[in-house]
Amino acid sequence: MNFMGYRRPDGKAGIRNKVLILPTCVCSSETCRIVADQVEGAVYVSNQAGCSEVEQNLKICYDMYSGFAANPNIYATVLVGLGCEGCTPDKMADAIRAKTNKPLEVVVIQDEGGTVNAINKAVKAARKFVQEASLVKKEEIPLSELFIGLECGGSDATSGLAANPVVGKVSDMVVDNGGSAVMSETTEFIGAEHILAKRAATPEIKKQIIGICKDLEEHLANVNQNLRTGQPTPGNKEGGISTIEEKSLGCIYKGGTRPIMEVLEYAQMPTKKGALIMDTPGFDVASVTAMVAGGCQLIIFTTGRGTPTGNIIAPVIKVTGNAKTYANMKDNIDFDASVVLTGEKTIDQRGEELFNEMLEVANGKVTKAEAFGFNECSMQRICKFI
Amino acid sequence: MDKKALMLRPVDTVATVVEDVEKGDKVCYVKDGAEMSVIAKESIPAYHKIALKSMKKDEHVIKYGQIIGGMTSDADEGCWISHKNIMSLPRNYEDEL
Numbered sequence: 001m002n003f004m005g006y007r008r009p010d011g012k013a014g015i016r017n018k019v020l021i022l023p024t025c026v027c028s029s030e031t032c033r034i035v036a037d038q039v040e041g042a043v044y045v046s047n048q049a050g051c052s053e054v055e056q057n058l059k060i061c062y063d064m065y066s067g068f069a070a071n072p073n074i075y076a077t078v079l080v081g082l083g084c085e086g087c088t089p090d091k092m093a094d095a096i097r098a099k100t101n102k103p104l105e106v107v108v109i110q111d112e113g114g115t116v117n118a119i120n121k122a123v124k125a126a127r128k129f130v131q132e133a134s135l136v137k138k139e140e141i142p143l144s145e146l147f148i149g150l151e152c153g154g155s156d157a158t159s160g161l162a163a164n165p166v167v168g169k170v171s172d173m174v175v176d177n178g179g180s181a182v183m184s185e186t187t188e189f190i191g192a193e194h195i196l197a198k199r200a201a202t203p204e205i206k207k208q209i210i211g212i213c214k215d216l217e218e219h220l221a222n223v224n225q226n227l228r229t230g231q232p233t234p235g236n237k238e239g240g241i242s243t244i245e246e247k248s249l250g251c252i253y254k255g256g257t258r259p260i261m262e263v264l265e266y267a268q269m270p271t272k273k274g275a276l277i278m279d280t281p282g283f284d285v286a287s288v289t290a291m292v293a294g295g296c297q298l299i300i301f302t303t304g305r306g307t308p309t310g311n312i313i314a315p316v317i318k319v320t321g322n323a324k325t326y327a328n329m330k331d332n333i334d335f336d337a338s339v340v341l342t343g344e345k346t347i348d349q350r351g352e353e354l355f356n357e358m359l360e361v362a363n364g365k366v367t368k369a370e371a372f373g374f375n376e377c378s379m380q381r382i383c384k385f386i
Numbered sequence: 387m388d389k390k391a392l393m394l395r396p397v398d399t400v401a402t403v404v405e406d407v408e409k410g411d412k413v414c415y416v417k418d419g420a421e422m423s424v425i426a427k428e429s430i431p432a433y434h435k436i437a438l439k440s441m442k443k444d445e446h447v448i449k450y451g452q453i454i455g456g457m458t459s460d461a462d463e464g465c466w467i468s469h470k471n472i473m474s475l476p477r478n479y480e481d482e483l
Contacts, residue, residue: 157402157433160450161392191474192452194482207483214479228474240402240433242467243455243474250450304433322433341392341404 001177003362005141005297006075010100013141014072015297015362016315018043019129021122022069024081024092025050025061031115032080035122041130042078043312045289045377050087052385061087064267064379066095067293069104071313075133076103078125080118083110099269103129138364144178144273146362149291149299149314150254151184153284155232156239156304158341160250162321163302166337169351170300170358171256171275180273182264182291183255186212187231187282191245192252199275201259208263212279219382231282235305239322254302266380267293285309286378288316298362300354308332309376310369315361318368319354334368389426391415391436395451400435400467402449407436413464427464435467447472 005013021036021044023029029047036044045068050061065087069077077096081089093106105125112118150167152159171181189196193213200206220227232241241247255275262272263279267290270276278294280287284307288299292314299316301309306329310316320326323338335354339345345353361367387408391401393415401415407430414423415438422438430436435449440462446453447467455472465471 157435161394161402161433190477191454193477193479195452197482210479210482213477214483217477217479232469237469240431240435240468242435242469242472245452245474246449246454249452249454324432 001143002140003143003146003359004138004364005145005362006136007139007141008072008100008102010102012072012295013145014074016073016313017075017133017136018073018313019126019133020044020069020074020077020313021126022065022077022079023047023050024065024079024087024089025085027051027082027085028080028109031109031118031122035078035080035119035126038123039126039130041133042126043375045312045375049379049381051085053086054383054386057381057383058086060266060380060382062092062095064290064293065092066099067267067269067295068313069096069102070099070269071292071295073297073313074102075136076129078122078129079104079106080122081106081108083108103132142178143174146174146179146298147296148174148179148181148358149184149288149296150181151284151288151291151299152188152251152254152302153309154303154305154307155236155241155247155250156322157241157250158321158338159302159304160253162340163304163319163337164250164253165347166321166340166350166354167254167300167302167319168256169348170355171254172258173351173355175256175258175274178273180270180276181256182270182276182278182294182296183252184278184280184287184291185251185282186216186279187227187244188248188251189213190217190227190248191243192248195249196252196255196260199257199260201261205260205263209260209277212263239304264294266290269295281380283378285376286380289377289379298358300358303333306332308369308372308374310367310372310374312373312375315367316369317358317361332368387411389413393417393438394449397448397451399437399439399441399448401438402433403430403436404432406432424464427462428466430466437461437463437465437467439463
């Protein structure tokens with residue numbers, strides 16, 4: 001089975017063909033927005049950090065933003081730095097080059113003599129890249145090169161009964177075709193980690209799955225916080241999810257049933273194929289961005305309450321198991337899985353239909369969030385700015 | 387009026403109602419292939435949980451065949467089970483490792 005994609009010089013294949021204007025830090029973020037506005041085919045992601053950070057937060061920033069540049073949906077990157085930030089343009093460029101040999105241009109605002117000169121240089125580079133990108137022809141790519149991210153946000157009780165099991169079927173189908181599917185959100189493993197751990201391919205991976213849950217609870221306890229005060233969210237509770245255990249037991253269905261081959265750190269690229277896990281927070285946007293940084297070409301996102309979330313690098317397919325939410329938020333949600341609750345279709349049948357929808361999106365169909373041009377970006381951090 | 391609920395595993399002590407339930411409604415569910423029912427003691431919004439048995443404070447609540455929390459007060463069969471009467475329980479990761 002194949003999809004139509006864009007082959008990159010690093011060997012990977014994308015399903016979109018964009019030029020990325022990438023800020024090293026908050027101080028160059030607005031400049032990137034202006035540059036992207038000038039060039040059709042260029043996109044930017046915001047950066048709310050990148051300076052005054054402890055080492056671990058800087059590492060996350062390098063991992064995440066270099067991962068965006070390396071994502072196969074990106075043809076080339078214009079990296080824009082300020083010049084004095086903690087997350088340096090040189091090191092970010094090195095981090096990008098360590099992951100990919102795709103075209104890269106670096107613009108430093110202080111070196112160029114201010115915003116206008118920097119925009120001038122960055123726009124010229126972006127225009128050149130966009131023209132080059134337009135010459136890349138789509139070609140047949142085996143499904144084994146598809147890497148999808150699985151996410152949920154604004155869950156209600158239908159998520160665990162309908163939308164997540166249907167997505168789990170898609171995850172299994174992708175893995176069975178030789179591709180990869182990563183499930184994230186460590187918070188939403190808690191209470192179900194013992195079940196997830198049974199899918200571990202090795203005893204070491206089992207320990208890692210339990211370990212990331214234990215580490216998260218200890219991390220929060222060290223600053224006298226408890227995730228149970230914020231999870232489930234008010235909307236989860238109103239939607240019929242009463243505890244984190246109940247939320248997690250429903251959430252993990254979206255990861256399917258195949259052996260878990262690797263547990264990835266936040267925003268890391270995998271070294272294995274198949275069913276994967278990434279250690280991210282239960283904050284949906286910060287999880288989607290991390291999986292996109294890890295190389296996902298496409299995200300499938302379940303919601304019970306209804307959410308607009310999109311991503312500017314990877315298309316997000318929104319799925320709900322709640323018929324009322326689908327009717328109420330049709331302009332945000334792509335796929336209605338509620339028919340498995342009424343018994344009109346089985347989870348397997350609706351899963352196969354969602355798999356076909358996913359292939360259409362891989363082949364170029366624009367998702368609802370894409371049509372809005374939504375560009376949420378959020379990054380995990382481990383502690384206060386310094 | 388007859389309403390429908392989903393019982394996910396035969397060991398579960400709650401079922402999920404799939405439509406809004408009024409007090410006094412007969413809520414029907416399937417357990418191990420057999421048709422069962424419970425009378426709702428209060429109104430329950432769609433996709434929320436109904437108690438399939440009377441439960442005491444601190445008793446474990448079972449859904450998906452797993453513990454989803456402990457009761458914070460007593461509840462009779464047919465009552466609405468929500469964040470108002472159950473709470474999350476601490477994990478014991480050391481035993482799981």
